[in-house]
Amino acid sequence: MTTSIHRIGVVTSGGDAQGMNAAVRAVVRTGIRAGLDVYAIYEGYQGMIAGGERIRKMAWGDVSGKMQEGGTFIGSARSLEFKTIEGRKQAARNLVENGIDGLVVIGGDGSLTGANLFRQEWRELLSELVAEGKITRAQAEQHPQLAIVGMVGSIDNDMFGTDMTIGADTALHRIVEAVDAIISTAVSHQRSFIVKVMGRHCGYLALMAGLATGANWVLIPESPPEVGWEDAMCENIRAGRASGRRHNIIIIAEGAINQAGNEISSSYVKDVLMHRLNEEGRVTILGHVQRGGAPSAYDRIMPTQLGYAAVHQLIASTPDQEPKLIGIRDNRVAATPLMENVRKTQHVEDLIHKHEYEKAMELRGRGFVEAFSILHTLLRAQPHPPQQGQKSLRLAIMHGDGPAPGMNTAVRAAVRLGLDQGHTIFAIQDGPSGLARGDIQEMKWTSVHGWVARGGAELGANRREVREQDYPLIAQNIAEHHIDGLLMIGGYMGYEFAYQLHQRRHQHPEFNLPILCLPATINNDLPGTELTIGADTALNTIVENVDKLKEAALASRRCFAVEVMGRDCGYLALMSGMATGAEQVYFPEEGISLDRLQRDVSVLVKNFQQGKRVGLLVTSERTDLHYTTDFIVQLYEREGGGLLSVRRSILGNMQQGGRPSPFDRIQATRLTGRALQYLIEQAQRGEPVVGCIGRVEGKITYTSLADMPALMQKNAQRPKVQTWLDNREIAQTMEEEPE
Numbered sequence: 001m002t003t004s005i006h007r008i009g010v011v012t013s014g015g016d017a018q019g020m021n022a023a024v025r026a027v028v029r030t031g032i033r034a035g036l037d038v039y040a041i042y043e044g045y046q047g048m049i050a051g052g053e054r055i056r057k058m059a060w061g062d063v064s065g066k067m068q069e070g071g072t073f074i075g076s077a078r079s080l081e082f083k084t085i086e087g088r089k090q091a092a093r094n095l096v097e098n099g100i101d102g103l104v105v106i107g108g109d110g111s112l113t114g115a116n117l118f119r120q121e122w123r124e125l126l127s128e129l130v131a132e133g134k135i136t137r138a139q140a141e142q143h144p145q146l147a148i149v150g151m152v153g154s155i156d157n158d159m160f161g162t163d164m165t166i167g168a169d170t171a172l173h174r175i176v177e178a179v180d181a182i183i184s185t186a187v188s189h190q191r192s193f194i195v196k197v198m199g200r201h202c203g204y205l206a207l208m209a210g211l212a213t214g215a216n217w218v219l220i221p222e223s224p225p226e227v228g229w230e231d232a233m234c235e236n237i238r239a240g241r242a243s244g245r246r247h248n249i250i251i252i253a254e255g256a257i258n259q260a261g262n263e264i265s266s267s268y269v270k271d272v273l274m275h276r277l278n279e280e281g282r283v284t285i286l287g288h289v290q291r292g293g294a295p296s297a298y299d300r301i302m303p304t305q306l307g308y309a310a311v312h313q314l315i316a317s318t319p320d321q322e323p324k325l326i327g328i329r330d331n332r333v334a335a336t337p338l339m340e341n342v343r344k345t346q347h348v349e350d351l352i353h354k355h356e357y358e359k360a361m362e363l364r365g366r367g368f369v370e371a372f373s374i375l376h377t378l379l380r381a382q383p384h385p386p387q388q389g390q391k392s393l394r395l396a397i398m399h400g401d402g403p404a405p406g407m408n409t410a411v412r413a414a415v416r417l418g419l420d421q422g423h424t425i426f427a428i429q430d431g432p433s434g435l436a437r438g439d440i441q442e443m444k445w446t447s448v449h450g451w452v453a454r455g456g457a458e459l460g461a462n463r464r465e466v467r468e469q470d471y472p473l474i475a476q477n478i479a480e481h482h483i484d485g486l487l488m489i490g491g492y493m494g495y496e497f498a499y500q501l502h503q504r505r506h507q508h509p510e511f512n513l514p515i516l517c518l519p520a521t522i523n524n525d526l527p528g529t530e531l532t533i534g535a536d537t538a539l540n541t542i543v544e545n546v547d548k549l550k551e552a553a554l555a556s557r558r559c560f561a562v563e564v565m566g567r568d569c570g571y572l573a574l575m576s577g578m579a580t581g582a583e584q585v586y587f588p589e590e591g592i593s594l595d596r597l598q599r600d601v602s603v604l605v606k607n608f609q610q611g612k613r614v615g616l617l618v619t620s621e622r623t624d625l626h627y628t629t630d631f632i633v634q635l636y637e638r639e640g641g642g643l644l645s646v647r648r649s650i651l652g653n654m655q656q657g658g659r660p661s662p663f664d665r666i667q668a669t670r671l672t673g674r675a676l677q678y679l680i681e682q683a684q685r686g687e688p689v690v691g692c693i694g695r696v697e698g699k700i701t702y703t704s705l706a707d708m709p710a711l712m713q714k715n716a717q718r719p720k721v722q723t724w725l726d727n728r729e730i731a732q733t734m735e736e737e738p739e
Contacts, residue, residue: 005147007037008102008314009055009095012072013044013079013111016291017153017167019299020072020106025063026307026734027104032060033733034315039100043075044107045082045114051094060737065614067300067581068547070170070293072153076107085125088118092125095146096139102147102314104307106166109159109342112150116323116339122146148323149310150338151303155291158202161334161341162327163367163698166306169298171198171290172208172662173540178286179213179249180453180659186247186282192237192273196266196285199253201349205290206253207368211375212665214412214452215249216240218375219256219264221352222360222368227259234276239381243446250281261355294547297539298663300579301727302328308730309333330698331530331723371666374673377420378413383445386422393484393683395676397443398428398435400494403461404520404534405660406668410489411459412448413672419445421680426481430460431490432497436470438477452669455659463493466500474501475508485514485683487675491521491532492717495692499708502690514682517692517705518675520668522655525569527711527719528703529694533671535571536663538655542576545651550580550614556645557608559615559636563629563650566620568716571724572655573620578731580616583607585731587620589722592627601639603736608644615644667695674700 010027012020024040031038038058041047047054066073081087095103105115126140152159155171175197182193195215199205203220210218217233219225225232237248256264266283273281310326313335324335344363351360361369386392397414399407411427418425427447429439451458478486486501488494494517501511519526522538542564549560562582566572570587577585584600586592604615617636619629629648637646660668675693682689691704703711713720 005036005101005314005317007039007099008104008311009039009041009100010074010104011041011044011048011106012074012076012153013105013107014076015108015154016071016076017155017165018070018170018291018293018295019166019303020153021066021069022295022300023106023151023153023166023303023307024072024074025067026304027311028058028063029060029734030308030311033738034311036311037099039098040074044077045079045091046077047075048091048094049079049081049087051097055094055098064581068294070295082114088121089125089128091118092122093129093134096126096129096135096143099143101143101145102149102317104149104151104310104314106151106153108152108154109345112152112325112338113342115148115150119146119148119323145319147314147317147321148338149313150323150325151306151310152325152327155205156199156202157204158199158345159341160344161325161336161338162329164302164328166303167291167295167299168204169663170293170296171205172212173296174290174293175205175209175286176212176662176665178284178289179209179215179251182284183213183247183249186249190246192248192250192279192281194250194252194266194269194281194283196252196254196283198290200255201352203253203255204368206251206256207371207375208662208666210251210379211371211669212452212662213249214378214450215251216379217250218379219250219252221253221255221257222364223357223372224257224259230272230276234272236379236381237277237279243381245381245449259355261353296661297543297576297579298536300543301575304578304734305333305727305730308733309335331695332697367670370673371670374413374417374669378416378669380420383416383420390422391684393423393680394426394482395423395485395487395679395683396426396428396440396481396483397459397487397489399431399457399459399461399490400488400497401461401491401521402463403457403656404491404522404532405455405537405656405658406533406664407457407461407489407520408451408454409660409665409668410518410520410533410672412451413669414487414676415443415448416445417673417676423680426483427459431462431464431494432466432470432474433462433464434460435477436473438480440477440481452665453659455657461490466497471504471508475510478510478513483513485516485679487516487518487679489518489520491523492525495526495705495708498690499705502706505688512688514679514688515690516675516679518671519692519694522572523566523569524571524724525567525718526692526694527708527721528692528696528701530696530723531667533664533668534656534660537658537661538565538572539576539579540661541655541658542572542651543579545654546576546580546616549649550616553614557613559604559617559644559646561617561619561629561633561636561646561648563619563621563648565651565655566622568622569718569722570620570623573618574727574731575724577618578727578734580618581734582616582618583735585618586623586632588623588716589725590728592624597627597632597635601636604636605640605643608640671695671700678702
């Protein structure tokens with residue numbers, strides 16, 4: 001690839017955020033792969049000014065073992081000196097002396113604005129340095145421009161140009177883990193807790209944490225509560241107590257304000273509870289714990305994608321090209337004008353200061369507004385009373401296939417959103433088998449209390465085949481309960497069951513009702529969606545366990561072969577391999593050959609001969625009938641010649657367990673909201689559709705399952721379209737050091 005840029009620098013600036021190390025690692029390894037010299041600039045812009053040892057050329061191994069660490073290993077600092085012309089001049093001199101023509105800047109809007117100003121002044125700065133005799137004219141002519149690419153590192157998720165900022169997902173993990181723990185003690189003592197989270201100008205963390213934890217009240221800066229909100233909050237708490245709720249959680253963003261723009265403090269909320277309810281609220285301010293700890297799976301994968309794209313954006317840059325921001329838009333990496341995004345970000349802050357809250361909410365995007373609306377329904381103590389003359393539908397919810405984290409969250413959302421619209425909601429126990437037996441119960445508002453964070457599947461989930469003699473019984477029970485619509489939450493077997501009901505409509509007219517499937521399986525092997533409910537939790541479980549295995553391996557020069565689930569789909573294998581820094585990943589879509597295994601073994605042995613201490617292979621459970629995980633372990637052990645020991649680790653069903661991640665709770669809630677609305681609309685129209693709701697290119701879309709086989713690959717339980725395979729090239733770039 002021809003480029004005028006041969007040396008690039010990477011810098012982390014401003015507040016640290018989990019996932020910055022993954023981004024730095026990706027920039028270094030992608031740059032080296034592309035034939036560039038890559039320099040890490042330590043301690044942010046201050047290090048750029050200091051120069052010397054703070055600007056270091058990076059080797060492949062310098063970023064090994066860094067991805068699972070929180071913070072930024074190259075350091076960060078807020079530099080007042082860089083805000084001066086003299087500071088920027090010295091920084092320019094140090095970059096020129098190191099031959100650096102391009103910068104990848106990872107930070108917030110302030111850091112990115114500073115980078116753009118630096119780029120704009122570049123020629124003027126170099127001219128002054130030449131005039132002062134600090135660099136030669138030849139040096140200045142060799143570096144006529146400075147190319148800039150930005151990535152947003154901020155836990156607040158407050159920047160335009162990307163749907164998620166680096167660190168925001170992990171910060172949500174910290175908040176949700178803390179609130180889950182607080183709820184335990186709150187329930188024990190029937191207490192109310194006030195939890196303050198970060199977010200000076202953006203309520204993303206507070207809003208999504210409220211959605212993910214079942215909070216009873218949430219205060220954010222973009223939508224201050226109406227005058228008299230204190231009475232409404234206290235009435236909600238009072239009504240909840242009357243209905244049997246033993247705890248209350250109130251989440252406040254640090255930038256929360258009232259309609260007049262005045263701060264709503266946690267101490268004020270505490271005083272309101274005491275004076276109006278005679279209830280002592282306990283305050284927890286989470287503070288910087290939200291920015292600490294190991295990054296989540298997402299905050300390892302997404303920054304890796306962005307870092308890879310950032311380097312290629314620099315390579316392709318042209319003279320005087322406006323700097324780009326590399327972000328995630330609609331689940332795709334996107335490069336957009338950096339300063340345009342900075343201006344839009346600052347515009348929202350201005351709107352909040354001007355009390356133009358509706359416009360501020362609108363600019364946050366449809367997803368933000370939708371989540372806020374759903375939250376206000378779910379936090380109610382009781383549903384709205386039915387509207388006069390409204391037709392009440394009878395809707396049923398069931399599971400299909402094995403358990404997936406987030407199933408209970410989806411059921412909770414479906415029950416409460418359905419009841420709030422005046423409909424009758426039934427829950428079918430034990431999947432299709434329970435529907436055949438007539439194991440159906442009507443759900444109430446409090447039936448799903450506490451389900452938002454609960455792992456497993458309270459309605460039961462299994463992989464039992466539906467027998468032909470079951471279908472007449474299923475039809476009979478649908479008719480007896482006058483069911484108007486069916487929401488299936490599950491995996492491939494649930495989708496197949498919905499398809500079979502559709503196929504048998506000529507035999508059983510009772511099946512002529514709308515049937516909608518919600519994707520819930522850790523395998524991510526369903527059509528009509530790019531990501532299924534449960535897959536994110538499974539990824540995080542894999543990553544947490546592999547981190548522990550790698551720590552244990554350090555003491556004994558060991559290689560682990562970790563087998564993950566997925567059936568015929570390699571999503572978990574490839575993405576967990578990216579998130580854990582695996583040397584090799586084997587999965588069904590790609591297959592295995594003996595030639596590849598021999599090459600992989602020789603590369604790993606060579607690396608151990610050169611001092612490597614830990615090796616990691618990730619295999620998917622159905623990668624190959626003959627080259628099994630056991631075979632791979634024995635081959636590596638034998639060919640290792642005693643240089644390394646190889647151990648197998650099969651993670652098994654623990655990948656299906658545990659509390660759902662924040663992402664899976666939020667996705668389950670939002671997808672359910674959209675699915676239920678679609679189901680209601682079709683039932684009211686009398687349209688007997690059969691389909692699924694999923695997220696494609698970042699948008700929630702409907703896909704018909706009337707011809708489900710056409711959506712699936714032949715002889716394999718996976719869809720024809722698998723966009724996640726695009727990450728294979730990125731994973732390979734990170735895996736092996738070039739010769």
